[in-house]
Amino acid sequence: MAPVPSKLYSDDVSLLVVLLDTNPFFWSTASLPFSKFLSHVLAFLNSILLINQLNQVVVIATGCNSCNFIFDSSSVPANPNLENGRMPALCSNLLQKLEEFVTGDEKLSKEVLAAGIGSSLLSGSLSMALCYIQRVFRTGPLHPQPRILCLQGSPDGPEQYVAVMNAIFSAQRSMVPIDSCVIGAQHSAFLQQASYITGGVYLKPQQLDGLFQYLSTVFATDLHSRRFLQLPKPAGVDFRASCFCHKNTIDMGYICSVCLSIFCKHHKKCSTCGSVFGQAQSDGNSATDRKRKTPET
């Protein structure tokens, strides 16, 4: 591609990375059918590409067993035969890849898992999105402004808490806002924290039939223009922690100074790292049960 002269890269060129939730456990019980949802999203993606000719869109699918890149608007369309006259190449490319991904994802589902049923791999797709954005940053001083949009319906998987928080802090450092549009029935605490910490917008639309309108009025604006708009503000983000012993949300608790586990009552010994409290240790206690304990929000 010929290099674009610098004055075309104005402030409002954006790179939008969309994380699309394709978890079949969620979509089978959702109020909005997946096909209608896709039509809203495809129209939205087309409108993003129309707003500015330099805008880029990347779509990553979040499945329940795997994640993968589905669509990249800046890559050269390889197969002209996909234009079958009924819909543009963008849509047919995307839909074909999405179908391949969903069938592949289903094959990976081996047996019913006790942990994490019904949740999709948000941490995986967030990590892939951030790696792609870093690649865009490396291309030089002229690059579009990146942001991430999560279209999530599945509930939060508590085993992903540490990975999601790592991704959020990395996005905060690179100044990439994470917007969230929650399609599911309940609010997502992970995405509320993500949008609050990174400076993005969190929205749970009340009428899913009008999803395209929500998307195009709230999430289509680029970062430069957001200063002039009144976007939905977070109502109240709950930053309280849950204790490790009972999983209750607590106001005041006790923190182990070694491993930062949270307890609601005073204990003699930390159950995560095995350190005994209140006395000097003779050697570092490397406990046997030191696997990845999942602290919850």
Next chain:
Amino acid sequence: MHNGTGSLPFVQFKPIKNFTSPSSVSCIGLVGVLEVKPRPKPYAFIHSILGFSLFIYTSMNDMEHRKTNDGEGRRLDGEEEEEEEDEDEGNGRGLDAWERAYADERSWESLQEDESGLLRPIDNKTIYHAQYRRRIRSLYSSTTTARIQKGLIRYLYIVVDLSRAASEMDFKPSRMAVVAKHIEAFIREFFDQNPLSQIGLVTIKDGLAQCLTDLGGSPDSHVKALMGKLECSGDSSLQNALDLVHGYLNQIPSYGHREVLILYSALSTCDPGDIMETIQECKKSKIRCSVIGLSAEIFICRHLCQETGGSYSVALDESHFKELLLEHAPPPPAIAEFAIANLIKMGFPQRAAEGVISICSCHKEAKVGGGYTCPRCKARVCELPTECRICGLTLVSSPHLARSYHHLFPIPPFDEVSLSLLNNPHQRSSRACFGCQESLLIPGNKPTLCVACPKCKQHFCLDCDIYIHESLHNCPGCESFRHSKIVSVTEE
């Protein structure tokens, strides 16, 4: 008729100190003295002023590479007014900027030779990656499967040497300015990685150590103190600094890790007593002292670091100094006897509703909305993490704790993929980097160097490797495959 009333200054010009760069000439103001001609007419003055200023401007633009110590001044043709110029010598070195580039910056060091002896520019990317691999290997060499305990709650004192040696100009503009600038970046990085820790600043000047800021958990107060006027003079005394820091660090709770980071520019230390005793006392109080030297390696610093278990390094230039300084931001491996494990009582305040008016306890003024409410005494605080001023409870939010979790659950370093494996035509997965989808093949379908995660076996490019280990702390491959995650958990 000679005008005896003296010269009227109306056009003023004062040459700028260094004429050597043409860009500095364009914003010139003119100071000088014009001798008034007989028969003055107002318009003639104006014409002569304008003509004179234009002439000066254009003639100076033509001048390049002038020496600043040209003593006889400039003789401009045209107007015969005498101009007196103040030519300051600048720093008296008598060198132009282009000469200083050779004397000070040693530009020949940035060239490299390839195998046939031809010059080529340095390939920064592979050097950067090689440095990063060395660092990771040294960190992980002894800890392949074991998890090292790290001191997450740190109380760090930064000791800045403001003696005479800190005004040396081998770091531009001076050692003191460079140190102040990088300490500010270090403080922000430190609080980013260790949100529950506290920093204090101490300076050494005229042989005395003074506390610049107290131990605190908010970066703004420290940065403000650093941006204030700092002057250097006198000798440097290592013992006084250690005594002062030792006194302060004895008062902190027992679960905290005590650390001192000394940025030492001087080549000597003038102490009132026996510094070896002070070092032994620091060792007994379990204070870990590290030193970053800016001039040369000194035995007493080496001895101090060895005795207390810290690290000693000497910076070669500004970028090296920044690298060495930022190495102290992540928590060091903790020696178990140094800090007693304890349960710390902390509060998790809720954010107050918008529109609520209350008096905040940190600024002592009424504020609307925002802010957090202490769960024990219900006082309002403006930001987290902080200590409630009324009841003394440490207030944090769960993301602050989550910032330290990646120290507890680090991802293993990626292995380099050997080129023989890459050339195998059956390897499909090495076509593109799993994280950023960048192609791993250079033109001609030959594979470039890439790395692979030992758990999920996905291939990543070198830049993704650095980003994943330094900033993201998640392997995209392991996070994107549910079953690989389950396997790794049950393996432990």
